[in-house]
Amino acid sequence: MNITSFNPLIMSNDAGSISKVFEDMGFEKQHEKKDVPDTNNSGGFRMKDAAGHSVSIAQLDRLERDMTAIQMNVSDFDEAMELLAARGFKNMRGEGNVIDTGSSKTAVMISPAGYAINVVYHIK
Numbered sequence: 001m002n003i004t005s006f007n008p009l010i011m012s013n014d015a016g017s018i019s020k021v022f023e024d025m026g027f028e029k030q031h032e033k034k035d036v037p038d039t040n041n042s043g044g045f046r047m048k049d050a051a052g053h054s055v056s057i058a059q060l061d062r063l064e065r066d067m068t069a070i071q072m073n074v075s076d077f078d079e080a081m082e083l084l085a086a087r088g089f090k091n092m093r094g095e096g097n098v099i100d101t102g103s104s105k106t107a108v109m110i111s112p113a114g115y116a117i118n119v120v121y122h123i124k
Contacts, residue, residue, distance in 0.1 A: 001083055002075040007046075007054045009071035009118050011108075015044065015059040018066075022047050022055060030054070056118075069108060069116035077105050084119070086104035088112040 012018050019029070027047035044058035056071045074080040077098075089109040091097055098107045106120045 002077050003072055004075055004122075005071075006052075006072040007056060007071050007097075009056040009058060009069045010066060011058045011060050011063055011069065012066040013059070013061055013063045015057045017029065018057050019045070019047065022057075024052060027053075027055065067116065069118045071118045071120060073120045073122065075121070077119065080119045080121075081107065081109070084109045084111075084117065089117070 010018055019027075027049045029045050030048045031046045034036070037115045044056060046054055046056045089111050092108040092110050093099075097103055102123070104120055104122050106118060108116050108118045110116050
């Protein structure tokens, strides 16, 4: 499996206040996605600092409390999903429920131990 990037992801119903904390630490917004259709996700963004460290922050309006995951961008979405499913990971939104925005596909997979990996494939 080819991983193209790997960084922390914070999912929150208050992404604005979280981004402010990272801005105070020297991070800047690099990429923003707004109004993801047919989801409880009204957008998100990636932030990066001068040393190249990055964090992704997603606005999930119906999330009861903040959740932290690993964001893993991959070159083959199906391969990554199959690998994780074979190891007992479950899709947070239900089996087969993938967010497809036209420019990317994503699904948050929860491990049997409870940690989360957000699998992302950027459609070229």
